[in-house]
Amino acid sequence: MVWQSPFLSPGHHTGERRVATDFSATRAMFDLPEGVIYLDGNSLGPLPKAVPERLAKVVREEWGQMLIRGWNEAGWMEMPRRIGDRVARLIGAEPGSVVMGDTLSIKVWQALSSALELVPGRRVILSDTGNFPSDLYIADGLTRSLGKGYEVKTVAPEEVAAAIDESVAVVMVTETDYRSGRRHDMAALAQLAHARGALLVWDLAHSAGAFPVHLARDGADFAVGCSYKYLNSGPGGPAFIYVAPRHQAKARPGLSGWMGHEKPFAFDLDYRPGQGIERMRVGTPPILALAALDAALDVWEGVDPEDLRKASLALQEQFIRDTEAACPELELASPRDPGIRGSQVSFRHPEGYAIMQALIAQGVIGDFRAPDILRFGFTPLYIDESDIRRATAILARVMAERLWDNPAYKTRAAVT
């Protein structure tokens, strides 16, 4: 039940090469470097062409000319909510249920903190060992601050469902495993969590913009995500938080900053949480980063997430088939069933780090995740069949000619 394939239409796990929709229009909206095949948009999306111009406008015409008046005249103050609504459409969320700001780690803290208080009497945050470490670190930090017996319990990903017992207040899972790309069935987990009296916090870091997400339909309580991966907002772009409408009036913001106040500019000494999702705002919003995100989201106008999913799976299937055929020493580290795979494909090799460096030197950019994972992200927004063909040919050469066996490729950089 947990591993079903809700978004996959028949025929698409057979590996056929047909791409459902032509994405040449969105591809033309990105500024990609010459000679690079970019398979790392799951880590940092590339530059949408609209961003530099929009940023220059915000800097010169809004900040430069309006100065402080930009908060009213350029609509800066509404950006977290307005852009949140744009993201909401991509993740199946109700209007007015998503707000932008801060970083994903901060948003995880907010979601967990609020969710725990909605389930008084229970003390366990349940997560899994495939979760992104920062989510686990944040949960650990939160439970240490709270004391009172709060704790984080982690189990293997496939054991999450069975581990939801009456001690669990909140189930916190990242839908798509950052290493393997394996997906949880969030609808099934939500149903199970609710039946057992727990709430679900859902991390969409590798989901938003990667495939169709249906937060409202699938019963999410809280969700969080970042915008710098498949939403292409640039390095360190703003995060988002979703709170289901049924929880909004009761969710206490643990990080009660002035922008989440009912009337920030009354400058009252007492905190009163704002209406609805507004209360999840914290400090002064990052206008430059929000402007970049806003421009980046234009790419999505007219994109049908279902078409995107079909095209993404076609690219993945092509990549897996061609890589396995040409590079038998690489072991598939992603689920073979496309229905439980996100928008990335990972392979395992003891020399994974050096292989990735050699690949990057040849113009194929993916990334490495310790200890041995070669990770490749796919999005039809700017990647097509011919990119995959070229990438697998280069990968085959790197492996056949042992191009990775070079001391220069074995010294690890600070950031991997």
Place this chain on the structure above:
Amino acid sequence: MVWQSPFLSPGHHTGERRVATDFSATRAMFDLPEGVIYLDGNSLGPLPKAVPERLAKVVREEWGQMLIRGWNEAGWMEMPRRIGDRVARLIGAEPGSVVMGDTLSIKVWQALSSALELVPGRRVILSDTGNFPSDLYIADGLTRSLGKGYEVKTVAPEEVAAAIDESVAVVMVTETDYRSGRRHDMAALAQLAHARGALLVWDLAHSAGAFPVHLARDGADFAVGCSYKYLNSGPGGPAFIYVAPRHQAKARPGLSGWMGHEKPFAFDLDYRPGQGIERMRVGTPPILALAALDAALDVWEGVDPEDLRKASLALQEQFIRDTEAACPELELASPRDPGIRGSQVSFRHPEGYAIMQALIAQGVIGDFRAPDILRFGFTPLYIDESDIRRATAILARVMAERLWDNPAYKTRAAVT
């Protein structure tokens, strides 16, 4: 003792007009709109000319061309710490004791949370009613999360010193009152707090870049601040946090995100705080905003904070004298003693909001703070004597001709 004037050299409280140093060089580094006298840099600093070019370079050449490699090749990952060191020099902090990121409200939470744990057995956060409300809101939210008898106690600003008793774990004050510009004597408060077993969290929102700050010399334990006011980083620019070296190894990060981990890219499941100030990092750093700040800080190369202070006070004295002479119906809301005044001057009037709108319509931009405060910020970086002369002449005309008595100026905007 609390109200002494540590930074004022003899003669500068007499209102003499001499400006100690020529700031025409820094003035030329800002892009100010034609016909505007900008006295609101205490709310949002204006655009440094170096920012648009730097942002364009980071966006097109780093993000656009390097893509994910920017984290290593463009030094993105080190920016929070490297730029923190640049800010450290402006606030008298030790190298390696300041890191950038998030918003001021988040940094307040981090500082308070860590400080409270360093004073076990005490439960009170002491603050004052002149503090910026968001700091109080954050403290309130934190104590509610912690439970266990933690509470926030607020007294009048002049009563803070006397209220530091053995119940107080942390004294949290904003050095410069956002409404009146009145300054606490932070060195004296630190001495008193330490003598009574408490720690001091110091908000530098209206101090950093406004006048010389000496965190190390004056015994600060924790300090926080924003960069979009006197440091001119743009709307919603990154905040900073300072942790005194003596506390760094013991300060537990309550918001334990992966960037504060000892080895973020080991992706361990357990959190181990990073070395020194690094542990106060939380999520992925906001590179575009950090780049804007980095370029904005170039303005400070060669500026002596003591010269800046002298010139700022000369401008303030000129503004007070000329305004009081021409507008007797405006009541000075800032301390008359320049030694306890930051870098702003406030006046009080029941029609303050409308008066400020009328002034803005005439090209003099200050701001309004409820219920009746007209607020004007001064920095010699881009404001000089002739600006003050023109501003006071316009203010005099607004008052004499009752230009404010216009219904269009009485409807309050969302952001004031």
